[in-house]
Amino acid sequence: MKPFDIVIVGGGGAGLYAAMEAMKTNPSLNIAVLSKVYPNRSHTSAAQGGANAALANKAKDDTVEMHIFDTIKGSDYLADQDAVDILCSEAPKIIRELDNIGTPWSRLDDNTIAQRPFGGAGRPRCCYCADKTGHTILQTLYEQCLKKGVFFFNEYFSLSLSVNNSRMRGLLAMNMKTGKIEAFPAKTVIFATGGYAKMYWNRSSNAAGNTGDGQAIAYRAGIPLKDMEFVQFHPTGLRKSGLLVTEGARGEGGYLVNKDGERFMARYAPEKMELGPRDLVSRSIETEILQDRGFDSPAGKYIHLDLTHLGAELIKSRLPQIREMSMNFEGVDPIEEPIPVRPTAHYSMGGIDTDNYGRTVMDGVYAAGECACVSVHGANRLGGNSLLDILVFGRIAGHTAAEEAGKFEPGVISPEEIKAKDEELRSFMQSSGHYERYGALREELGQTLALNVGIYREASKISRGMDELSLLKERFKKIRVFDSSDIFNTNLMQVLELQNMLDLAETVAAGALAREESRGSHTRNDFPTRDDEKWHKHTIATLDNGTVKLGQKPVTMGRYELQERTY
Amino acid sequence: MHMTGAAEQHKEEKRDITFRVFRFNPQVDIKPYFDDYTIPVERGITVLRALNYIKEHVDPTVSFRAFCQAGICGSCGMRVNGISKLACTTQVWEELDRCKEPGILKVEPLRNMPPIKDLIVDMDPLVDKMKHYMNWIDSSMPESEMGKKEFLVSEDEFLKYDKATDCILCASCVSECTILRAHKEYVSPAVLLKSYRMNVDSRDTIHDTRLAELVKDHGVWDCTHCYRCQETCVKSIPIMDAIHGIRENALEVRGTKDTSGAKHAEAFMDDIAKKGKLVEATLPFRTNGVLWTVKNLLPMAVKMIMKRRTPPPPPMVKPSKGIKAFREEFREMTEHVKDDQQSHNK
Structure with a gap:
């Protein structure tokens, strides 16, 4: 295959924005987008609430500066302030650009883009399209990429970077339709594969495929990961499935209520109440449940998200998806009854360590979106900032790669390398000594993480979790792919996804054990306070001889000094 | 009698149900066949969760697509008891009444798209049609000006395409379309819906070009109003309104002598x-x-x-x-x- 100038791995918001921007930057470039699903299926479509931008359409006194401060405070001061500056300054531009290329937005009376309040934000600055914002943004970006003639390789599962003497030569991926491993020699590769929170499996709001493929590929190629221990638990996952009820439901005025009928957030965030930041609300719910003020059911303990007082009309017009989901998956119509919810692993703040331009430490390799860690979210992401992150930094990564592709030699990938990879995958299909089933391992992985490296953490539990992870990795060596066919081998794909999750889970647990403080989403019972002296630092995880090696990196400060974070 | 039966069924929370799954692996099978999997199913379980169970515990070779598992991404479109729908939002217990043979749920791939394996069909022809009918906004704003200011769009205009933008391209309508069964080249309901959505957007500039393509053979006039698309739409989108909208617009803009339609x-x-x-x-x-x-x-x-x-x-x-x-x-x-x-x- 002719070498590509840019190979983008992942067809969600970040990947598609990168593709669109790269085409715009230099239309003569040869760009490919590889995605394991059709791009319009990507998890960006699940983002319901919206994207923050200080357009000041709703609150005339909103400013970029306020958005910056809210984001830094929300991150528990672990975000890099120069990166946050870029995120928030670019925000109004990116939202307008999306409007200019056809994204449908809900509108205010003066026909400008509608905005609503969101957790942790001082002003209503979350731009939205009903409760399908991510979906409509994804559709628009996909449409524009089709218009621009981007080459899509749909249903290609990415396997590894081809690296020789720390020089990246391209990517190996499996064509799901044929089972063939194909080489994508490339000058540059952008990883935009989304998050890794699905490692918590049934206690996660994520799509089945949010298995951190890009992070795992980069990690195995020696590229450092950053702040992996920070996994955000969204306060309101549906009790049975972990599926998400958007923060928009609280933004529109929903109450969180315990079994005594009490709006318990008054105890934890008297001012912001239900609209406190996610980490705080999740911990509050978990505390209510642990102190026996939750409801009980065979499917687990939970509390109520009550929307009944909002009225049928508002629920139908502003939160139709939420209503549909709670009816489909809980059998509850939120117009009539409160929705049973509990916290669910939702977002990975950590990811591939990049600079403000999407560059990793390896020449020609970039990352953007949830897959990357710039870091703009630090220890806790604010609602409405994730869509913004993938758009702003997807665009920046696409632009940077397009500008820099010319600097690198086109890569060459040898047939031997492809053959070796093929043999590695075939070995999973051997019957002798291979008997473990991926379903069981995946389930156990999710359970041990939720139990030992969940919302509340402590050294003894995390250590136990790490022991269990080692055992799971041992068992993975005996895993069996029962489907031996070449065509659309989803059995093989799920095993490879499990492998990625297992590798990344170790970095999450190791980071959680090392970080002896509580900050943002990371709460240690044995170290309940923030320790800026020792831990106002990013965690860096690298693969060293098959094990996680931890290091640190300073946080970039700016106008804002460290403060206590209260709401 | 009937009442008692229903009441008893209501009390029952778990039972064995057979899933009769369409199987076809072109690498080894000369023709498709069905495999029966009987598994214990609780009330409240979706067809997708049942399929996941079968794949994890009974037969790992059964192949289907699934991603978000929450009715948002549109990956798991398939036919359950003959009707195209999303497996992830379909309750097994609600399907029991629709089984031709009691207790046996039939699960088949979507129609009107090339088969790949088992329940997986090829979506590429649909994407090609989206490209052919220019299912994108060609903005009136020059690229160099983008990002500087927003378009002013009324809530009324937004409401014109609000429902249409609910479409998740699950292709249930494509599978149910009776015209597509006869003519693979037919534009298809999903693409008509998207075309309509683009054509009523004031930010777009290629309305006339798109419309000119839509009135050609295999375009908007080929629909015979069977309403199958709208009846099966998993997002309850009034697809026929969009089709009629394009037709009315075509008569208005291009006149009544334009095409045979x-x-x-x-x-x-x-x-x-x-x-x-x-x-x-x-x-x-x-x-x-x-x-x-x-x-x-x-x-x-x-x-x-x-x-x-x-x-x-x-x-x-x-x-x-x-x-x-x-x-x-x-x-x-x-x-x-x-x-x-x-x-x-x-």
Whole structure:
């Protein structure tokens, strides 16, 4: 295959924005987008609430500066302030650009883009399209990429970077339709594969495929990961499935209520109440449940998200998806009854360590979106900032790669390398000594993480979790792919996804054990306070001889000094 | 009896259910077959969760697509008991009443798309059609100006395409479309819906080009109003409104002499206005012209004559009873529509 100038791995918001921007930057470039699903299926479509931008359409006194401060405070001061500056300054531009290329937005009376309040934000600055914002943004970006003639390789599962003497030569991926491993020699590769929170499996709001493929590929190629221990638990996952009820439901005025009928957030965030930041609300719910003020059911303990007082009309017009989901998956119509919810692993703040331009430490390799860690979210992401992150930094990564592709030699990938990879995958299909089933391992992985490296953490539990992870990795060596066919081998794909999750889970647990403080989403019972002296630092995880090696990196400060974070 | 049965069924929280799953691996199978999997299913379990269970615990080779598992991404479109829907939002227990054989749920791939393996079909032809019909906004804003200011769009305009943008491209409508079964080249309901959504967006500049493509063969006029697409839409989108919207817009912009589709519609209107019913014998001439009709329909006409199945000749088609009152109503209605269109255009 002719070498590509840019190979983008992942067809969600970040990947598609990168593709669109790269085409715009230099239309003569040869760009490919590889995605394991059709791009319009990507998890960006699940983002319901919206994207923050200080357009000041709703609150005339909103400013970029306020958005910056809210984001830094929300991150528990672990975000890099120069990166946050870029995120928030670019925000109004990116939202307008999306409007200019056809994204449908809900509108205010003066026909400008509608905005609503969101957790942790001082002003209503979350731009939205009903409760399908991510979906409509994804559709628009996909449409524009089709218009621009981007080459899509749909249903290609990415396997590894081809690296020789720390020089990246391209990517190996499996064509799901044929089972063939194909080489994508490339000058540059952008990883935009989304998050890794699905490692918590049934206690996660994520799509089945949010298995951190890009992070795992980069990690195995020696590229450092950053702040992996920070996994955000969204306060309101549906009790049975972990599926998400958007923060928009609280933004529109929903109450969180315990079994005594009490709006318990008054105890934890008297001012912001239900609209406190996610980490705080999740911990509050978990505390209510642990102190026996939750409801009980065979499917687990939970509390109520009550929307009944909002009225049928508002629920139908502003939160139709939420209503549909709670009816489909809980059998509850939120117009009539409160929705049973509990916290669910939702977002990975950590990811591939990049600079403000999407560059990793390896020449020609970039990352953007949830897959990357710039870091703009630090220890806790604010609602409405994730869509913004993938758009702003997807665009920046696409632009940077397009500008820099010319600097690198086109890569060459040898047939031997492809053959070796093929043999590695075939070995999973051997019957002798291979008997473990991926379903069981995946389930156990999710359970041990939720139990030992969940919302509340402590050294003894995390250590136990790490022991269990080692055992799971041992068992993975005996895993069996029962489907031996070449065509659309989803059995093989799920095993490879499990492998990625297992590798990344170790970095999450190791980071959680090392970080002896509580900050943002990371709460240690044995170290309940923030320790800026020792831990106002990013965690860096690298693969060293098959094990996680931890290091640190300073946080970039700016106008804002460290403060206590209260709401 | 029936009441007691229903009550008993309601109390029952777990039972064995058989999933009769369509299997086809072109690498080894000469033709498709069905595999039966009987598994214990609790109330509240979706078809997708049942399939996941089968894949994890019974047969890892069963192949299907699934991603978000929450009815958002559109990956798991398949036919359950013959109807196209999302496996992830379909409750097994609600399907029990629809089983042809009691307790056996039939699960098959979507129709009208090339099969790949088991429940997986090829989506590429649909994407190609999205490209062919320019299912994107070609913005009136030059690229160099983008990001500087927002378009002002009224909530009314947003509401015109609000429902259409709910589409998740699950392709259930594509699978159910009766025209697609006959003609693979047909534009397809999903692409018509998307085209409509683009055409009513004031930010777009290629409305006319898109419309010109839509009125060609295999385009918007080929729909026969069977409403299957709308009935099966998993997001309850009024797809037929979009199809009618494109047609009305085409008549308005391109006139009634534009294509055979438009002429066909006009001939209908004429007949209804004059006689209150159709003069079927001359419909083909008026729609497609004499030459085309002779060339394409003569053999069929001969057959129809032989079997005495010809429609009555035009002079024999007498106006319907109460035609006077009907004509008055018809006149009022058309004027009403014209008024509506005028005020709408303002």
